Amino acid sequence: MMLDETSRALINRLQDDLPMDSRPFAAVGRELGISEEDVIARITEMKEAGAITRFGPFFDAAAMGGAFCLCAMEVPSERFEEVMIEVNDFPEVAHNYERDHALSMWFVLATETPEGIADTAARIERKTGLPVLCFPKLQEFFIGFRVTA
Amino acid sequence: MTTETEISDREIIAELQAGLPLVPAPYAEVATRLGMAEDDLIDRIRVMKEQGVIRRIAAAPNHYKLGMVANGMTVWDVEDDRIAELGALIGALPYVTHCYERPRAPEAGWTYNLFAMVHGDTRDEVEVKRAEIAEILGDACRDRSVLYSKRILKKTGLRLRKRG
Numbered sequence: 001m002m003l004d005e006t007s008r009a010l011i012n013r014l015q016d017d018l019p020m021d022s023r024p025f026a027a028v029g030r031e032l033g034i035s036e037e038d039v040i041a042r043i044t045e046m047k048e049a050g051a052i053t054r055f056g057p058f059f060d061a062a063a064m065g066g067a068f069c070l071c072a073m074e075v076p077s078e079r080f081e082e083v084m085i086e087v088n089d090f091p092e093v094a095h096n097y098e099r100d101h102a103l104s105m106w107f108v109l110a111t112e113t114p115e116g117i118a119d120t121a122a123r124i125e126r127k128t129g130l131p132v133l134c135f136p137k138l139q140e141f142f143i144g145f146r147v148t149a
Numbered sequence: 150m151t152t153e154t155e156i157s158d159r160e161i162i163a164e165l166q167a168g169l170p171l172v173p174a175p176y177a178e179v180a181t182r183l184g185m186a187e188d189d190l191i192d193r194i195r196v197m198k199e200q201g202v203i204r205r206i207a208a209a210p211n212h213y214k215l216g217m218v219a220n221g222m223t224v225w226d227v228e229d230d231r232i233a234e235l236g237a238l239i240g241a242l243p244y245v246t247h248c249y250e251r252p253r254a255p256e257a258g259w260t261y262n263l264f265a266m267v268h269g270d271t272r273d274e275v276e277v278k279r280a281e282i283a284e285i286l287g288d289a290c291r292d293r294s295v296l297y298s299k300r301i302l303k304k305t306g307l308r309l310r311k312r313g
Contacts, residue, residue: 003215011215014208020195022174022187024206036173043208044171053304054209056168057194063201064162070251070264088303096302099222103259106222106296107303133254135264139233141240141248 003051006034007042011052014043067114068094070135071121072103073128080104083128092120103133156185158202161193169206217268219297221275223282224261226253226292232263238285239265244278260292272297 003011009032019027025043026036046052061068075083080098087093087107096107109120121132164183169175180190197203212220227235232250240248247266253259265282269275279295 011208011210015210017205017207018169020191020198020206022176022191024175025171025173040171040173046208047171049214050211051214052208053211054168055171055207057162057165057197057203057206058209059162059166060201060204070249074257084302093303095304097298098300098302099296100299101294101296103257103296105302131257133257133259135251135254137249137251139236139250141236141250 003046006032006038007046010034010039010042011046014052014055061110064112066110066112067117068137069109069117069121070137071107071109071124072133072135073105073107073124073130074103075105075128075130077104083130086127087124090120090124092116156183158193158197161190161197162202212268213301216270219269219272219275221267221269221272221279222296222298223265223267223275223279224294224296225263225265225282225286225290226260227263227286228289228291229262231289235286235289236263239263239282242278242282244268245282261294 010028013028013032018024021027023036025039029036029039032039043052043055047055073083073087083105084096084098087105088096090109092109092111094108094110096105098104099106109117111117111120117134117136121134125132160183164179170178172178174187176190176194177187180187183190194203194206198205212218236248236250239245242265244267245265246268247264249264250262251264253262267275267278267282269278275295275297279293283290283293
């Protein structure tokens with residue numbers, strides 16, 4: 001998607017926290033020198049075009065008692081499609097990526113309890129017959145998932 | 150009739166999970182759906198932000214649609230006693246979107262303990278950024294690799310069941 005200067009500035013701004021204001025789009029518009037109506041129209045357009053996948057609160061699963069964990073599997077290439085279907089079928093699998101490495105499948109588990117991670121990983125191992133490596137975060141160097149458009 | 154004291158954080162979260170409505174007064178609209186006052190909803194969201202349940206209210210961009218089609222998970226074997234200091238430097242780089250220390254898995258031949266996600270328009274661009282990271286890590290880094298994404302197999306948001 002080709003974005004003009006204003007939409008680029010808007011998408012960069014919107015990756016940071018929205019002000020807690022009953023008219024948040026008007027507040028962001030004032031920062032960027034555009035109208036509330038224009039802010040809403042541009043976000044709507046970027047959502048429809050898929051440039052923004054989601055707009056709203058980002059919840060912390062850990063703060064709600066849940067857990068996230070990055071996991072990886074070495075999947076033989078001839079079994080890749082079959083294993084992908086089996087793994088994606090678990091509702092606890094939030095994201096799944098194919099990567100160019102012997103460890104070819106990388107997914108994030110999101111569960112409602114910390115114990116759910118090991119339990120789900122074990123069920124995926126039983127289902128696929130392949131070992132699941134778990135890479136829980138030990139330390140986060142957080143900056144806010146920002147990219148410059 | 151539900152009274153406001155009975156509206157749980159979970160009900161508020163479930164209502165906000167699909168995202169914020171794109172209307173001039175989005176909290177008023179969500180509050181109406183929940184049967185509570187706008188000011189009360191804004192206060193509850195403020196508290197959830199203070200508690201860390203809500204990290205921020207923001208947009209999730211699609212890197213691919215923005216032309217950033219190269220996505221490299223760069224991984225590094227960094228000396229344990231220097232990882233806090235160096236991880237903070239790497240996490241602060243403008244092109245690093247996620248940066249974590251994770252356990253090594255030596256039994257699987259995985260010696261890396263620092264993960265930094267780097268997005269770029271091309272793999273060449275990611276490689277330039279990788280070289281910059283290598284320079285910052287210097288002697289504290291013993292080994293490195295990069296895993297480019299070939300395909301998104303699944304991408305969903307956090308799903309919470311609606312319950313009391």
